[in-house]
Amino acid sequence: MLCGYDQKLLTLSSDTACSITAEVDLSGMGLWKKWKTFDVSADKALQIPLNVDGYWIRFRSSLDAVASA
Numbered sequence: 001m002l003c004g005y006d007q008k009l010l011t012l013s014s015d016t017a018c019s020i021t022a023e024v025d026l027s028g029m030g031l032w033k034k035w036k037t038f039d040v041s042a043d044k045a046l047q048i049p050l051n052v053d054g055y056w057i058r059f060r061s062s063l064d065a066v067a068s069a
Contacts, residue, residue, distance in 0.1 A: 002057055008050035012059075014067040017042045021060045022069075028055035040067070 002008065002024070012020055021037045035057075040046050050057075059069045 002050075002052070002054045010048045010050040010069065011045055012038055012040050012048070012067070012069050013043075013045040014040045014061065014065045015042060016063055016065040018065050018067070019062040020067060020069070021062075022052075023058050023060065024052055024054040025056040025058075026054040032058070 010022075014020065018040055019037050020040050022035045023032045024035045025032050035052055038046060038048065059067070061067050
């Protein structure tokens with residue numbers, strides 16, 4: 001859940017180089033919008049300040065991978 005936090009930090013990692021797309025539900029009603037796509041290197045964590053508001057966030061990988069957000 002995103003709401004209620006004024007300082008957010010996103011850490012993405014994957015065992016395979018891939019693109020990970022973040023989608024945000026702004027209202028909490030299940031209306032998902034693409035926010036950003038990040039290129040993630042294999043076995044190297046990527047940290048990004050999370051400057052988006054909304055209720056929920058989910059992630060989709062461009063490839064089959066073991067990934068974490």
